[in-house]
Amino acid sequence: DGGITQSPKYLFRKEGQNVTLSCEQNLNHDAMYWYRQDPGQGLRLIYYSQIVNDFQKGDIAEGYSVSREKKESFPLTVTSAQKNPTAFYLCASSSTAGETQYFGPGTRLLVL
Amino acid sequence: QKEVEQDPGPLSVPEGAIVSLNCTYSNSAFQYFMWYRQYSRKGPELLMYTYSSGNKEDGRFTAQVDKSSKYISLFIRDSQPSDSATYLCAMRPMNNNAGNMLTFGGGTRLMVKP
Numbered sequence: 001d002g003g004i005t006q007s008p009k010y011l012f013r014k015e016g017q018n019v020t021l022s023c024e025q026n027l028n029h030d031a032m033y034w035y036r037q038d039p040g041q042g043l044r045l046i047y048y049s050q051i052v053n054d055f056q057k058g059d060i061a062e063g064y065s066v067s068r069e070k071k072e073s074f075p076l077t078v079t080s081a082q083k084n085p086t087a088f089y090l091c092a093s094s095s096t097a098g099e100t101q102y103f104g105p106g107t108r109l110l111v112l
Numbered sequence: 113q114k115e116v117e118q119d120p121g122p123l124s125v126p127e128g129a130i131v132s133l134n135c136t137y138s139n140s141a142f143q144y145f146m147w148y149r150q151y152s153r154k155g156p157e158l159l160m161y162t163y164s165s166g167n168k169e170d171g172r173f174t175a176q177v178d179k180s181s182k183y184i185s186l187f188i189r190d191s192q193p194s195d196s197a198t199y200l201c202a203m204r205p206m207n208n209n210a211g212n213m214l215t216f217g218g219g220t221r222l223m224v225k226p
Binding site for chain 1: 146155204
């Protein structure tokens with residue numbers, strides 16, 4: 001089955017802790033994206049990557065970091081500098097010539 | 113002013129009603145238009161995809177684009193309780209040098225009551 005997987009489904013972060021959210025796709029897509037969604041709100045772009053070993057900041061990159069060492073994987077780290085990390089995090093991917101983006105199931109991050 | 117505006121709702125309708133969901137936008141360069149459906153605590157799933165102006169039908173769903181008015185619509189016929197979800201519109205220009213970057217509306221929450 002082709003698709004995008006995100007893990008874990010729920011993640012708890014303690015004060016001052018860095019946590020990493022996993023995103024994997026087997027669609028052979030070149031581009032991958034991370035979004036943050038707050039309750040009752042739309043999607044805000046955190047980071048995106050069009051190719052391996054390259055990525056760009058989105059609208060709300062502060063307090064987050066990413067890597068793109070493999071085409072299939074685009075992990076997101078929520079650092080301790082992100083003071084309000086509680087949100088629903090969505091990963092998406094698209095092919096270079098593709099028309100649109102396809103989303104994973106999401107990870108809900110909660111602060112203890 | 114946001115680039116894409118979408119009424120957040122909630123929009124509550126009885127089962128079997130025709131639902132109209134809408135987005136307005138300000139960027140005349142937008143050429144590709146999408147509708148995503150998002151169930152609570154799930155990722156958005158692509159429902160409809162259209163290019164430029166006109167209509168596109170898929171089962172009970174019809175997407176309509178009016179570029180002259182910068183207005184897109186999603187119609188749902190014979191609405192079902194299973195259609196209860198948040199509907200997000202998204203759009204992008206023809207040439208997207210920054211990758212397939214989409215601009216999203218804030219989503220409309222739809223509730224279909226049995």
